[in-house]
Amino acid sequence: SSKGIVEILNPSMMLLEGKGNRISGSCVTCVIEGSRPILTEIQSLTTKTNFGTPRRAAAGIDYNRLNLLLAVLEKRAGFFIQNMDIYINVVGGLELDETSIDLAVILSVFSGLTDKPIPDDMVVFGEVGLGGEVRNVVNIDLRLKEIQRLGFNKVIIPAQGVKQINPDEYNLEIYSVSNVKQAIHLI
DSSP, X not given: OTXXXXXXXXXXXXXXXXXXXXXXXXXXXXXXXXXXXXXXXXXXXXXXXXXXXXXXXXXSSOHHHHHHHHHHHHXXXXXXXXXEEEEEEEGGGOOOOOGGGHXXXXXXXXXXXXXXXXXXXXXXXXXXXXXXXXXXXXXXXXXXXXXXXXXXXXXXXXXXXXXXXOGGGSSSEEEEESBHHHHHHTX
């Protein structure tokens, strides 16, 4: 601040401040920074291109990873996006290189394409493979505790992750998915 360094007691809440309710193209995810779980918002904007080649832009995630995820969305989930400009933003200026955000990116784009908002009380995480499969991530228990602590009610996680936790320990609706299509059907 203007008075020097000030401790941020709850970085997740700071990153989620100002999040609009019921807006398509927005998906909350949980990443691990060091040993701390942090919730952040992935935003996407999709529009028809005015040029022959669609524009892709990514702020906060790797541009090549974005293109890979868009290819999975098109090939494995059947969405035609070759004529769409797609913009991705990680709120708060974070630079995320964790693959656990893959599913949130895909669902954010799906939400923007269909103009169907993701429920405000839902958090999504999971790595996505080229076959459209949703792969497990580390520290699922830490992520779920943070999601619950911040008052979210629903979470979509990789199916393999359910084997690592006791779902009864959490006051959450936990949806496990094996592939991108299953996750899309939950929205």
